Amino acid sequence: MKLxxxxxxxxxxxxxxxxxxxxxxxxxxxxxxxxxxxxxVWAALIAGFVVFVVGSVLMTSRPYVAFGLLAAVAIAGALIxxxxxxxxxxxxxxSMTDIAVLQFRRNSNLPIIAASTCxxxxxxxxAWLFDRSDSWxxxxxxxxxVLIAFGLNxxxxxxxxxxxxxxxxxxxxxQSEHTRAAALEERGRIARDLHDVLAHSLGALSVQLxxxxxxxxxxxxxxxxxxxxxxxxxxxVQGLTEARSAVAALRADEVPELxxxxxxxxxxxxxxxxxxxxxxxVGEDSRPLDSGxxxxxxxxxREALTNAAKHAPGQTVELQLAYQDGVRVCVRNxxxxxxxxxxxxxxxxxxxxxxxxxxxxxxxxxxxxVAEVG
Numbered sequence: 001m002k003l004x005x006x007x008x009x010x011x012x013x014x015x016x017x018x019x020x021x022x023x024x025x026x027x028x029x030x031x032x033x034x035x036x037x038x039x040x041v042w043a044a045l046i047a048g049f050v051v052f053v054v055g056s057v058l059m060t061s062r063p064y065v066a067f068g069l070l071a072a073v074a075i076a077g078a079l080i081x082x083x084x085x086x087x088x089x090x091x092x093x094x095s096m097t098d099i100a101v102l103q104f105r106r107n108s109n110l111p112i113i114a115a116s117t118c119x120x121x122x123x124x125x126x127a128w129l130f131d132r133s134d135s136w137x138x139x140x141x142x143x144x145x146v147l148i149a150f151g152l153n154x155x156x157x158x159x160x161x162x163x164x165x166x167x168x169x170x171x172x173x174x175q176s177e178h179t180r181a182a183a184l185e186e187r188g189r190i191a192r193d194l195h196d197v198l199a200h201s202l203g204a205l206s207v208q209l210x211x212x213x214x215x216x217x218x219x220x221x222x223x224x225x226x227x228x229x230x231x232x233x234x235x236x237v238q239g240l241t242e243a244r245s246a247v248a249a250l251r252a253d254e255v256p257e258l259x260x261x262x263x264x265x266x267x268x269x270x271x272x273x274x275x276x277x278x279x280x281x282v283g284e285d286s287r288p289l290d291s292g293x294x295x296x297x298x299x300x301x302r303e304a305l306t307n308a309a310k311h312a313p314g315q316t317v318e319l320q321l322a323y324q325d326g327v328r329v330c331v332r333n334x335x336x337x338x339x340x341x342x343x344x345x346x347x348x349x350x351x352x353x354x355x356x357x358x359x360x361x362x363x364x365x366x367x368x369x370v371a372e373v374g
Contacts, residue, residue, distance in 0.1 A: 030087050036084070045091070051073050054069055067102055070115075074091070076088075078122030079122045079125060081123060082131075092140075097148070100112050100149075116144070120141060208231050213225075258289060265301055265305065275316065282322040289327065297373065308333040317331065318333070325374060330369070333367055
């Protein structure tokens with residue numbers, strides 16, 4: 001989205017119209033005190049004021065037309081400045097102030113330079129025609145320079161105000177995109193957490209049901225099959241509990257200490273699959289782990305245990321937690337377990353978010369999964 005599509009182009013601040021109305025009022029008040037001897041001067045003053053008002057009105061919508069009208073008023077006013085009692089200097093000053101405020105493409109100052117040059121020359125002509133002194137000429141130039149400086153300062157203020165508004169809009173858009181990205185990241189994190197829990201529970205449940213089916217079909221062992229079904233029911237209840245716990249952890253961002261959580265995973269895996277899990281801890285945690293790191297490592301271990309139970313049932317699993325230049329968790333089981341699937345890829349993504357890595361592959365006759373966060 002382009003900012004120009006969001007914010008209208010506005011060369012003037014909210015005080016622009018108020019300023020122009022006040023300027024017009026000042027011009028009327030000064031011209032009302034004029035006392036020129038010639039009638040044509042009055043006509044020139046009235047015509048100049050009308051053109052000035054029209055030019056001021058068109059400053060926002062037609063800046064180039066406004067510049068032409070205001071420049072004409074300024075030049076004409078400068079030409080008759082030398083007439084006694086004309087007070088036409090006020091027309092020159094208010095017109096040049098508005099010209100200085102005008103903003104053109106690329107913020108060029110050429111129009112104000114051209115208008116100032118023409119007005120200076122007109123002052124010189126007026127001084128020559130009406131026999132004015134050099135001091136009068138330089139006084140007119142001084143007043144004009146002061147009002148031009150005022151107009152340029154006002155234009156700079158308007159430019160800075162518009163730039164500030166654009167910057168605020170850019171900041172709002174950036175914050176909106178950041179919020180959207182954070183929401184997408186949170187959705188991905190929730191999806192990975194639920195996958196970790198459900199894949200572990202449903203994987204174990206699938207193994208138990210397969211065993212129950214085999215007991216019934218091959219041996220007719222109803223009692224053994226019934227025991228497996230009961231165990232499957234416990235796994236389903238446990239999976240539901242873990243899913244609820246995962247949601248609660250997502251809300252409260254509370255997770256247990258990593259060694260205790262790994263011990264609980266190992267114990268549960270032994271109960272569910274009748275497989276020995278040997279847990280060892282090397283070193284000590286010198287600093288508390290971030291909850292995101294703990295959740296990511298637990299998810300990797302849970303996925304590795306699920307794959308071990310599915311592809312290498314009955315094989316002893318070695319689970320090691322090591323604190324050295326960070327934290328590393330290794331899951332090793334006999335036999336080549338499997339290639340990579342969505343679970344390990346999801347774990348790799350999760351660990352990458354917390355600055356970690358995950359590797360999985362054959363290590364001699366074993367299958368080794370290593371999750372590490374520096």
